[in-house]
Amino acid sequence: MGAAYGWFRTDVVLSHGDALPHVLEERMVVASLSTSVGGGWSLTGLAGGVIDGALHALLPRSESGVRRIRNALGPGAVIGVALSRTWIEETSRTPFLSTSFKLAASYIPVVGQANASDGLFAMDLRASLTVGKTIGDVFTPYLSVRAFGGPILWMRVDGLSVGTDRYHVQVALGASLHVPLGDGRTLTATIDASPALERSLSAGAAVSF
Numbered sequence: 001m002g003a004a005y006g007w008f009r010t011d012v013v014l015s016h017g018d019a020l021p022h023v024l025e026e027r028m029v030v031a032s033l034s035t036s037v038g039g040g041w042s043l044t045g046l047a048g049g050v051i052d053g054a055l056h057a058l059l060p061r062s063e064s065g066v067r068r069i070r071n072a073l074g075p076g077a078v079i080g081v082a083l084s085r086t087w088i089e090e091t092s093r094t095p096f097l098s099t100s101f102k103l104a105a106s107y108i109p110v111v112g113q114a115n116a117s118d119g120l121f122a123m124d125l126r127a128s129l130t131v132g133k134t135i136g137d138v139f140t141p142y143l144s145v146r147a148f149g150g151p152i153l154w155m156r157v158d159g160l161s162v163g164t165d166r167y168h169v170q171v172a173l174g175a176s177l178h179v180p181l182g183d184g185r186t187l188t189a190t191i192d193a194s195p196a197l198e199r200s201l202s203a204g205a206a207v208s209f
Helices: none
Strands: 002-014 022-038 041-060 066-073 076-088 096-108 119-132 139-149 152-156 159-165 169-182 185-194 199-208
Touching (some): 002 152, 022 076, 022 096, 041 096, 139 159, 169 199
Antiparallel strands (some): 002 022, 002 159, 002 199, 022 041, 041 076, 076 096, 096 119, 119 139, 119 152, 152 159, 169 185
């Protein structure tokens, strides 16, 4: 079981009648619980909350350029499930190779200060391929490539806008630190960052038994 804090910022394209991208950013905290389900697969359930964020709408002006409108996002909820498996176990000379498939959904009931009836719903289906190597049984750096997609529904008072992420891909670098606690337990602290495309930063800790 574990807990994590995460932040992301990405460009999205919504059906406002224009082709300009918007910018969506959120901060969230989640708790997770994992178990083995056989065949080398592990199942993880997660639930938590969206702390805050913003949807920056880029709208065309009558003259040259664009204007930016910041719609603040109120607190919301997030829930998800993931399946993961290590296909190639690492050795003293070779790294490990693993995959993960995650489905998550979030809902934020308030978008903007004046539009309390607005809401933002997003669904994310994500597949990742990760390569890493443990050093001294303690430190594990890794590289992860992720492909994802899913609808974003902005339920505005003046109509529904449907969209999705602009990129559908993410490349992240991360590292885990493993600390034995005794009695077969291990504390693993992880940090993960993506500096381009869908930009994100997360940090968390988990205890395995």
